[in-house]
Amino acid sequence: MNHKIAPSLLSADFMHLQRDVEMINASEADWLHLDVMDGVFVPNISFGFSVLDALKGVLTKPMDVHLMIVDPQKFVREIAAAGAWMMNVHYEACLHLNRTVAAIKDAGMKAGVTLNPHTPVSLLEDIVHEVDMVLLMSVNPGYGAQRFIEHSVEKTRQLKRMIDGKGLQTLIEIDGGVNMDTARRLLDAGADVLVAGNFVFKSADPIATIKALKSM
DSSP, X not given: OOSEEEEBGGGSOGGGHHHHHHHHHHXXXXXEEEEEEBSSSSSOBOOOHHHHHHHHTTOOSOEEEEEESSXXXXXXXXXXXXXXXXXXXXXXXXXXXXXXXXXXXXXXXXXXXXXXXXXXXGXXXXXXXXXXXXXXXXXXXXXXXXXXXXXXXXXXXXXXXXXXXXXXXXXXXXXXXXXXXXXXXXXXXXXXXXXXXXXXXXXXXHHHHHHHHHTO
């Protein structure tokens, strides 16, 4: 039970957002995962800084902000000001990744780097020691309720071997298609944090579902 659960706000009911956030506060969730999409880097638009600012006043869990946008380095100050604890940027979106990671840390946040399903973990060899977490997408980013990409389990093992081989404590987070079956296999492969969207928010009892994932 040392792993963390981070429900994804993308799957919440936006007509009743405060209700769903209060549910997260009352649950055993460790973090709240927030997907910011720009319609350019991914084919969808989600929400922006105004939602993050509003959450800051009611959310009691740390904000795990995942930027699925082009040029994420431009918005480090805004994400920090919104109260984010972790800022995730895509490897594929950052031309100067070391500089972006350093800026995130200088702003007082934890730094995460995200890989799309097609991006090999070997590309992190020269940066993994600088980041607090690596997020592996186990679906193609942009939409919820997608089918889990099976290779993600082996990819998690590969990343875990890299991290252990370097003697690091870098966390591994997985986002996409998480349910009771895939969660067990991902945790066995070395995952530390599981992002769950529809599986939590569309369940009959989200608090019980979070508890079940946390108790694995």
